[in-house]
Amino acid sequence: MDDAAYNELVSSLTPYEEAGSVKTYTNTVSLACPACEQPFDDLVVCRDEFNSLELSKVLDLCVTSHDDDVLLFTHQ
Structure with a gap:
């Protein structure tokens, strides 16, 4: 994903x-x-090389x- 598409999305x-190197956004x-x-x-x-999600x-x-x-x- 290029910078323009990422910035528009976010x-x-x-x-x-936001917890450590993991940030969550909601699609409202x-x-x-x-x-x-x-x-x-x-x-x-x-953002980090290794992340753990629970x-x-x-x-x-x-x-x-x-x-x-x-x-x-x-996707739920």
């Missing part, structure tokens, strides 16, 4: 939570996922990257 989302405007083109629920940005529910995930960050798009 500026349209609502920041939700029903933007389409860049991977599957369906609306997604949350964007999880993982999921409390089963989710479908789409994945892409920006610079060295991994971007996870969640």
Whole structure:
């Protein structure tokens, strides 16, 4: 994902939570996922080389990257 697309995406989302190197945004405007083109629920940005996520529910995930960050798009 290029810088312009990433900046446009993040500026349209609502920041939700930040814990260490993981930041979560909520999709309150029903933007389409860049991977599957369906609306997604949350964007999880993982900034470190290694991150651990503890999921409390089963989710479908789409994945892409920006610079060295991994971007996870969640679908419930």
